[in-house]
Amino acid sequence: MQVYFRTKFIIPYSCLALALVLLVLTHRVDSEPTHDKQALLSFLSSHNTNRVQWNASTSACNWVGVECNANRSSVISLRLPSVGLVGPIPANTIGKLTHLRVLSLRSNRLSGLIPSDFSNLKQLRSLYLNANLFSGEFPNNEFTGNLPIITGERLMNLNVSNNHLEGSIPGTLSSFPASTFAGNIGLCGRPLPPCGA
Ligand SMILES: *[C@@H]1O[C@H](CO)[C@@H](O)[C@H](O)[C@H]1NC(C)=O
Numbered sequence: 456m457q458v459y460f461r462t463k464f465i466i467p468y469s470c471l472a473l474a475l476v477l478l479v480l481t482h483r484v485d486s487e488p489t490h491d492k493q494a495l496l497s498f499l500s501s502h503n504t505n506r507v508q509w510n511a512s513t514s515a516c517n518w519v520g521v522e523c524n525a526n527r528s529s530v531i532s533l534r535l536p537s538v539g540l541v542g543p544i545p546a547n548t549i550g551k552l553t554h555l556r557v558l559s560l561r562s563n564r565l566s567g568l569i570p571s572d573f574s575n576l577k578q579l580r581s582l583y584l585n586a587n588l589f590s591g592e593f594p595n596n597e598f599t600g601n602l603p604i605i606t607g608e609r610l611m612n613l614n615v616s617n618n619h620l621e622g623s624i625p626g627t628l629s630s631f632p633a634s635t636f637a638g639n640i641g642l643c644g645r646p647l648p649p650c651g652a
Pocket residue numbers: 510511512513
């Protein structure tokens with residue numbers, strides 16, 4: 456008798472608990488960054504590549520190359536290296552991913568100016584745009600850290616002035632004029648004064 460009563464009361468409560476857990480889990484799977492998703496779809500639709508297949512019926516957080524934050528409210532990383540993206544990046548696409556921390560579009564054939572709405576990407580920590588055909592400036596940035604050892608002998612214009620870069624200027628960049636590096640108080644070495652001087 457006692458067992459019967461216990462069972463009778465325990466089952467409904469555990470069912471309720473299970474239902475709650477399922478509800479939370481399902482909600483978690485379904486929740487997604489709606490605005491970021493639209494921006495990503497706009498970006499992809501402006502580039503003819505069949506190497507990225509994003510299914511609009513599924514959460515953007517599950518798409519190849521896309522990573523969201525823990526509560527799936529924002530896209531924090533977009534990595535699409537070497538996927539055959541061709542042409543300019545339109546405004547109102549990647550520039551709308553305001554929580555982006557990592558952006559890698561390296562080794563595509565993207566070209567033209569970096570859209571000015573990239574200045575919204577204030578959380579950006581890692582940016583890989585190398586091996587494309589971009590020109591112009593990167594808007595409104597405050598780059599920090601060291602200059603990478605760039606070996607591209609085809610690099611003709613470089614201007615990293617007025618950022619917060621530091622460390623010695625790599626030898627491969629020392630033929631650029633001092634004004635290329637001006638306004639970075641932490642930078643040293645040719646063409647700027649020697650380090651430790
Ligand atoms: C997209 O996802 C939906 C829902 O999971 C699925 O039914 C559909 O087959 C998928 N479409 C493609 C092209 O994979």
